Amino acid sequence: MQFNLRSFFFLKNSLLAAIVLSIFCVNIPVSHSWKVLDLEQEIWKVKSPNLPSLKNYEAAYLHNAESTLASALILHLNKRRVEVYNGQQLIATFPVAVGKRGWETPQGQFNVIQKIKNPAWEHPWNGKIVPPGPKNPLGQRWIGFWTDGKNFVSFHGTPGEHLIGQAVSHGCVRMKNKDVEKLFELVSIGTSVTVKK
Numbered sequence: 001m002q003f004n005l006r007s008f009f010f011l012k013n014s015l016l017a018a019i020v021l022s023i024f025c026v027n028i029p030v031s032h033s034w035k036v037l038d039l040e041q042e043i044w045k046v047k048s049p050n051l052p053s054l055k056n057y058e059a060a061y062l063h064n065a066e067s068t069l070a071s072a073l074i075l076h077l078n079k080r081r082v083e084v085y086n087g088q089q090l091i092a093t094f095p096v097a098v099g100k101r102g103w104e105t106p107q108g109q110f111n112v113i114q115k116i117k118n119p120a121w122e123h124p125w126n127g128k129i130v131p132p133g134p135k136n137p138l139g140q141r142w143i144g145f146w147t148d149g150k151n152f153v154s155f156h157g158t159p160g161e162h163l164i165g166q167a168v169s170h171g172c173v174r175m176k177n178k179d180v181e182k183l184f185e186l187v188s189i190g191t192s193v194t195v196k197k
Helices: 002-024 036-044 177-186
Strands: 072-076 081-086 089-095 108-111 114-117 141-147 152-156 167-169 192-196
Touching: 081 177, 089 177, 108 141, 141 177, 152 177
Parallel strands: 072 192
Antiparallel strands: 072 081, 081 089, 108 192, 114 141, 141 152
């Protein structure tokens, strides 16, 4: 009786081992089925898919930006670029236009204090209101980070995207509309903003 029980377990375990081995070796050539080293080499020969090449500079830093919130923005006035960081990792960078002579973008350490989709614009000298739309000088997004209580400075879109890269604004940071829309999704109220030469 004891012999038969041992035989039963031996046969059961042998059968299970044979089934596992046959499943494991289904797609491996017969000449390699019993060679562990060759099996490991076959596994390492699996090729990863080809990734599409990056077409432009901005895309190089947008690999995972959409799913990551920014902890800090660094605006380089001389480079005319804003860098977006999550901790120490650079996750995006965008070209910008900055304040012209006499209307320089303020330098220092600030925080995002406003986020507005499709903002209206009030003309500073005549008070005329320009509603949201393609002719609005603020574009499609407004991300305010400085105020003296009366005036504000922000990152915002522009209908004049050909001026990006220049010092042409009255202090604000102009961006391409597609770029400021991406930035709008990455920042939150309180995100750090550093402006430096």
